[in-house]
Amino acid sequence: MSFGIDDLPVRDELRGKSPYGAPQLDVPVRLNTNENPYPLPEPLVERIAERVREAARDLNRYPDRDAVELRTELAKYLTRTGGHRVGRENVWAANGSNEVIQQLLQTFGGPGRTAIGFEPSYSMHALIARGTGTGWISGPREEDFTIDVAAAEQAIAENRPDVVFITTPNNPTGNAVPPGTVLALYEAAQAVKPSMVVVDEAYVEFSHGDSLLPLLEGRPNLVVSRTMSKAFGAAGLRLGYLAAHPAVVDAVQLVRLPYHLSAVTQATALAALEHTDTLLGYVEQLKAERDRLVAELRAIGYEVTESDANFVQFGRFDGADGSHEAWRRILDRGVLVRDNGVPGWLRVSAGTPEENDAFLDAVRELKKEHS
Ligand code: PMP
Numbered sequence: 001m002s003f004g005i006d007d008l009p010v011r012d013e014l015r016g017k018s019p020y021g022a023p024q025l026d027v028p029v030r031l032n033t034n035e036n037p038y039p040l041p042e043p044l045v046e047r048i049a050e051r052v053r054e055a056a057r058d059l060n061r062y063p064d065r066d067a068v069e070l071r072t073e074l075a076k077y078l079t080r081t082g083g084h085r086v087g088r089e090n091v092w093a094a095n096g097s098n099e100v101i102q103q104l105l106q107t108f109g110g111p112g113r114t115a116i117g118f119e120p121s122y123s124m125h126a127l128i129a130r131g132t133g134t135g136w137i138s139g140p141r142e143e144d145f146t147i148d149v150a151a152a153e154q155a156i157a158e159n160r161p162d163v164v165f166i167t168t169p170n171n172p173t174g175n176a177v178p179p180g181t182v183l184a185l186y187e188a189a190q191a192v193k194p195s196m197v198v199v200d201e202a203y204v205e206f207s208h209g210d211s212l213l214p215l216l217e218g219r220p221n222l223v224v225s226r227t228m229s230k231a232f233g234a235a236g237l238r239l240g241y242l243a244a245h246p247a248v249v250d251a252v253q254l255v256r257l258p259y260h261l262s263a264v265t266q267a268t269a270l271a272a273l274e275h276t277d278t279l280l281g282y283v284e285q286l287k288a289e290r291d292r293l294v295a296e297l298r299a300i301g302y303e304v305t306e307s308d309a310n311f312v313q314f315g316r317f318d319g320a321d322g323s324h325e326a327w328r329r330i331l332d333r334g335v336l337v338r339d340n341g342v343p344g345w346l347r348v349s350a351g352t353p354e355e356n357d358a359f360l361d362a363v364r365e366l367k368k369e370h371s
Pocket residue numbers: 033034095096097098099122167170171200202203226227228229235238239240
């Protein structure tokens with residue numbers, strides 16, 4: 001028998017667990033990780049090369065530890081698009097919003113503390129909680145994947161969490177959480193004890209509604225987290241950020257590794273921000289394709305959860321293994337979608353019109369086989 005993880009003295013809570021792992025399969029149409037299907041435009045690629053070349057000359061030095069220029073530009077972007085004035089002192093950036101979330105849990109969670117999310121939701125919240133020694137509480141969602149305010153308030157009152165996650169638009173279901181619900185849960189959480197409420201807005205640029213950034217006003221325990229992985233089409237860059245009261249920005253610096261954002265990352269992100277308008281142009285196309293997927297899936301006869309994101313949850317697939325079986329059959333037709341383990345449902349990311357056509361052909365055939 002070969003030596004494996006279980007032979008190592010790993011922490012008890014990691015024993016028998018699997019790492020996060022959306023399959024990275026080499027198939028013609030990959031619509032499983034909510035990436036933006038459009039490659040970066042050539043002028044931006046050139047600009048990145050230029051800025052990285054400049055940064056390369058100084059790579060003998062550590063990067064700007066506080067990422068001042070980048071945070072200033074991110075603040076300008078949020079102010080311009082989010083309906084709320086945000087300054088550099090309100091913004092913090094890290095390697096993907098996953099790292100932002102990790103830093104938040106290292107700061108406000110940890111051993112002896114708990115975090116709650118309303119599931120099904122973004123599975124990394126629970127995994128990062130585990131990795132930081134934070135207890136995880138699975139809060140309730142309704143059959144239609146909305147959050148019932150009274151049930152959620154009750155879960156908060158009973159469990160007294162230190163961190164509350166609200167993902168809007170939610171992943172994997174796609175629906176947005178109304179601002180009134182976020183406000184009610186913020187109040188419910190503060191009524192129990194001072195606790196942090198993290199609004200994960202990874203997909204907000206694709207939403208029919210507005211960002212919840214204006215709610216930051218007068219709410220120092222609220223954090224809005226964002227990413228350049230989706231709307232900016234830069235998942236490979238690994239750049240996430242948050243907006244919050246300046247005290248939160250000071251607090252996360254207690255746990256961030258020094259120089260966590262490389263000079264290459266900062267230079268690349270700054271180049272991408274110079275091209276914000278072009279990149280957000282793709283968002284409009286993706287929103288239109290998302291709406292087309294919703295309409296066509298319904299026309300074919302599938303149930304679809306209302307989507308404010310760049311992906312769509314569809315079903316239902318009956319039987320104990322129904323959604324996984326459907327996932328495999330769609331894959332047999334060369335299209336990779338996501339089985340998030342929500343019984344009866346699958347998730348498809350909006351791709352290019354051609355990719356979406358290939359997906360729709362595959363699920364049309366699947367439906368015919370079953371009728
Ligand atoms: N939040 C949500 C809701 C997500 O779906 C994702 C990515 N799938 C992330 C955060 C993390 O994104 P990244 O680390 O690429 O910024």
